[in-house]
Amino acid sequence: MDSVGAALYAKDVKPNAKKFSGINQNYAWGQDSWSDFEGSMKQLIPAAQVGTSQMPKLFAGQYGAEISALLASGSDIVHTSFWDGDLEAFILQAGPRGLFKKSTVILTTGETAMYKLAAQIPDGVIIGARGPFGVFAPNNELNKWFSSNFTDRYNVPPNYAAYQMTQSFLGVKTAWEKAQAANGGKRPTPEQVVAAFEGISYESPGGKVQMSLGKGHQAVMETAYGMTKKVGGKMTVEKVKRYPAEIVNPPEGIKSSDWIKNGFKK
Amino acid sequence: MDQLIAVCIDGVIYSSWLFTSAIGLTLIYGVMKILNITHGSFYALGAYMAASVTGALLARGMEPMLSYLVLLGSAAAVALIVAPLLERGLLRFMYAKDEVVIMLITYACFLILEDAIKLIWGVDPYFVAEPYGLLDSFEVGSLTYPNYNLILIGIAVASGLGLVYVLNKTRVGRLLLTVIHDPEISRAMGINVDLFYLVTFSFGAFLASMAGAFTAPTLSVVPAMGVDIIVLSFAVVVIGGLGSLQGAAVGAVIVGLVRSISIHFAPEIELFVIYFVMALVLAVRPRGLFSVAEARKI
Numbered sequence: 001m002d003s004v005g006a007a008l009y010a011k012d013v014k015p016n017a018k019k020f021s022g023i024n025q026n027y028a029w030g031q032d033s034w035s036d037f038e039g040s041m042k043q044l045i046p047a048a049q050v051g052t053s054q055m056p057k058l059f060a061g062q063y064g065a066e067i068s069a070l071l072a073s074g075s076d077i078v079h080t081s082f083w084d085g086d087l088e089a090f091i092l093q094a095g096p097r098g099l100f101k102k103s104t105v106i107l108t109t110g111e112t113a114m115y116k117l118a119a120q121i122p123d124g125v126i127i128g129a130r131g132p133f134g135v136f137a138p139n140n141e142l143n144k145w146f147s148s149n150f151t152d153r154y155n156v157p158p159n160y161a162a163y164q165m166t167q168s169f170l171g172v173k174t175a176w177e178k179a180q181a182a183n184g185g186k187r188p189t190p191e192q193v194v195a196a197f198e199g200i201s202y203e204s205p206g207g208k209v210q211m212s213l214g215k216g217h218q219a220v221m222e223t224a225y226g227m228t229k230k231v232g233g234k235m236t237v238e239k240v241k242r243y244p245a246e247i248v249n250p251p252e253g254i255k256s257s258d259w260i261k262n263g264f265k266k
Numbered sequence: 267m268d269q270l271i272a273v274c275i276d277g278v279i280y281s282s283w284l285f286t287s288a289i290g291l292t293l294i295y296g297v298m299k300i301l302n303i304t305h306g307s308f309y310a311l312g313a314y315m316a317a318s319v320t321g322a323l324l325a326r327g328m329e330p331m332l333s334y335l336v337l338l339g340s341a342a343a344v345a346l347i348v349a350p351l352l353e354r355g356l357l358r359f360m361y362a363k364d365e366v367v368i369m370l371i372t373y374a375c376f377l378i379l380e381d382a383i384k385l386i387w388g389v390d391p392y393f394v395a396e397p398y399g400l401l402d403s404f405e406v407g408s409l410t411y412p413n414y415n416l417i418l419i420g421i422a423v424a425s426g427l428g429l430v431y432v433l434n435k436t437r438v439g440r441l442l443l444t445v446i447h448d449p450e451i452s453r454a455m456g457i458n459v460d461l462f463y464l465v466t467f468s469f470g471a472f473l474a475s476m477a478g479a480f481t482a483p484t485l486s487v488v489p490a491m492g493v494d495i496i497v498l499s500f501a502v503v504v505i506g507g508l509g510s511l512q513g514a515a516v517g518a519v520i521v522g523l524v525r526s527i528s529i530h531f532a533p534e535i536e537l538f539v540i541y542f543v544m545a546l547v548l549a550v551r552p553r554g555l556f557s558v559a560e561a562r563k564i
Contacts, residue, residue, distance in 0.1 A: 026536075026537055052533065053533060053534075054529065054533050055533060055534065055536070055537075056529075056536065056537075057536075057537050059490070059491075059493075059494060060494065061481075061485050061491065061494060062280060062283065062481075062484075062485075064276050064279050064280060064415075065272075065273075065276035065277070065280060065525065065526045065529040065530065066529055066533075068272045068275075068276050068409055068529075068530070069272075069529055069530050069533065071408065071409050071410075072268065072269050072272060072408065072409065072530070074408075084391075084486075084488070085391055085485070085486040085488040085491075088391060088393070088485070088486030089484065089485035089486050092393070092395050092398065092483075092484055092485060092486070093398075093484055093485070095399075096398060096399050096403060096410070096412040096414075097403075097409075097410050097411070097412070098410045116391070116393070117393070117395075119395070120395055
């Protein structure tokens with residue numbers, strides 16, 4: 001629920017926003033992200049209107065006309081869930097066009113580009129990491145171990161994708177150990193590991209992971225957003241806000257879209 | 267009013283980018299009757315070469331303004347090394363085969379070159395953003411456009427006019443028109459058709475790699491970036507008529523403007539609109555807007 005967190009952060013920093021727009025990739029991820037953001041904004045800042053919703057195709061690469069449309073919309077807030085090359089191309093093209101100055105831009109996956117494109121991302125851009133990962137990760141022992149080993153190995157800090165892969169391995173490890181213990185110390189079957197995985201909670205470099213939705217098959221975590229700020233030429237984030245898992249995820253058995261439409265009622 | 271002007275400017279910028287690539291594709295088809303899928307690889311190779319060489323030289327303290335020459339040189343290097351290898355090493359043995367077979371061969375080469383790019387440059391993105399922001403910007407109403415876009419437009423105009431001039435006003439151009447009309451008779455008349463094929467293929471590849479090299483500063487250079495451009499370039503040359511330079515120009519302008527209009531006024535149909543226009547043109551003119559009547563050989 002990255003985009004619910006993004007809308008909560010947008011309300012915190014721009015409570016009087018009159019117009020918001022989006023540019024998202026035209027497939028399920030982009031459409032769902034915009035739908036969640038648009039729905040959440042309508043609940044959180046009802047007076048705000050949609051300027052434009054741009055949906056270029058995945059990996060289009062050229063966003064000149066879309067950026068013009070975003071600039072022309074006069075939006076206070078611009079939301080994007082672009083990732084990887086699309087995100088980087090958008091940052092490279094939007095910066096010289098002045099979009100980051102004219103609107104407060106939210107990059108829900110911006111953490112992956114914050115070091116690579118530090119020179120192109122100005123201060124005041126809202127970035128997320130799809131959870132409490134990377135620059136938003138807690139200062140726990142697992143994170144110190146993971147982050148330092150990853151950085152030593154690859155010469156770059158781990159981004160959210162690396163955190164998520166690591167925590168899925170740790171989840172399987174936790175479930176395996178639980179199933180093995182229940183199996184009298186013998187090697188568990190895949191079915192036993194799957195059963196042991198249901199509903200568990202475990203610690204990861206990103207913090208606590210709870211398999212609390214989807215009848216114990218869907219993990220949730222807190223999420224976090226912050227604003228870019230260069231300190232001594234190095235990219236950092238400031239004004240970090242954390243949103244607990246219960247605030248940015250629907251209760252068990254309720255569809256996200258319905259939950260948002262009903263004003264996030266529990 | 268601002269928005270209408272923005273539609274036109276965005277359309278022209280996008281058309282320029284498309285035209286520089288599409289004109290190479292249509293030139294190769296016009297002369298050699300090859301639907302060259304490898305064109306997308308030359309675009310990607312140009313972008314990779316430009317991003318890595320320009321980035322490395324800038325990191326070593328090169329004067330930033332020289333980066334435009336390095337972009338051009340990178341494109342030329344790709345065309346001078348890879349294109350002759352491909353044409354002399356493989357394609358020339360295939361000219362007697364059916365057009366569809368040659369197209370499939372270029373598709374195979376495209377796949378091989380895609381993997382070769384990953385082997386050489388890896389899968390991490392390359393950036394060379396400096397040239398994009400060096401030239402300041404111009405404003406139209408509330409919108410700002412980097413002057414770098416004027417370079418893209420200039421390259422497209424120069425490429426188009428240059429080709430028209432060479433084809434119609436020079437001896438080489440007239441010889442090339444003869445080769446286009448009938449390679450067999452041209453050969454019999456003493457024209458070095460093989461050389462014309464080599465130069466044409468290399469120059470077509472240069473146009474693609476130049477489009478890639480000058481696009482590199484505006485995006486993240488990543489694997490598979492050659493896929494999209496080949497699809498769009500095909501749409502352009504099919505709309506204009508395969509082998510027609512005027513057709514490629516008009517096709518690029520149509521695609522650029524239609525896309526721009528849809529983004530500004532109906533973004534939800536942007537994905538579909540280019541191919542709708544292509545289908546519409548083909549329904550009315552199955553060989554494209556500027557298709558040339560072909561003499562039947564007896």
